[in-house]
Amino acid sequence: MGKREDLLDAALQIITERGIRGLTLPLLFDRAGTGSGTFYHYFKGIEPMVEELYLHCCEIAEHEITEKDDPELGVHERFDNVLANVFQAHRDYPREMRFIYWHAYGLLAPDAAQSTPVPSISLLTEIISLGQDEKLITRGAPAEVSARMIRGMVASCLWGQEQELYLLTEEGSYWFAKRAWHLIENARI
Numbered sequence: 001m002g003k004r005e006d007l008l009d010a011a012l013q014i015i016t017e018r019g020i021r022g023l024t025l026p027l028l029f030d031r032a033g034t035g036s037g038t039f040y041h042y043f044k045g046i047e048p049m050v051e052e053l054y055l056h057c058c059e060i061a062e063h064e065i066t067e068k069d070d071p072e073l074g075v076h077e078r079f080d081n082v083l084a085n086v087f088q089a090h091r092d093y094p095r096e097m098r099f100i101y102w103h104a105y106g107l108l109a110p111d112a113a114q115s116t117p118v119p120s121i122s123l124l125t126e127i128i129s130l131g132q133d134e135k136l137i138t139r140g141a142p143a144e145v146s147a148r149m150i151r152g153m154v155a156s157c158l159w160g161q162e163q164e165l166y167l168l169t170e171e172g173s174y175w176f177a178k179r180a181w182h183l184i185e186n187a188r189i
Helices: 003-018 025-032 036-042 046-066 075-092 094-104 119-133 143-162 170-186
Strands: none
Touching: 003 025, 003 036, 003 046, 003 094, 025 036, 046 075, 046 094, 046 119, 075 094, 075 119, 075 143, 075 170, 094 143, 119 143, 143 170
16 A cells, blocks of 8 residues: 555544544544655645545445446346445445445535535436336336435444444345335335
């Protein structure tokens, strides 16, 4: 890992432990084992680094969720598979996935323009839209609204797991996907 990656990793560690307000340059330099010259060689400040970290985490999510999507599956199976991949990504990359949601929901940078969408929302929107086109989902809300509802439910489940209210197992992920599908089949707006 190079110095740039060391800085990004240290920033992610600090944000995970202390929140965005805990990310200070002295602490970052200490954790990354570097100084201001190296930091400013790669980044113009903390905000550009946080944006870069968001893009980095989105690349991981893109690989773990979108690239593992199988368009050959039926719509319902594909939906279940995407949700299983989302939960698995959270098990494999908890800091990175949590960071995406904190950032995407404006908890890290509320004034920042979010030009990079959360990969799972884009993919879920596509799959739900296909389900509507194929008349598998007949009474549903618009595809993007349904995708965001599901994404919010996922975030709530993950929050509950982080708070140690329950353990979200693979079996729990399976049942979540079944209930989420039922929700979008019957949702009305």
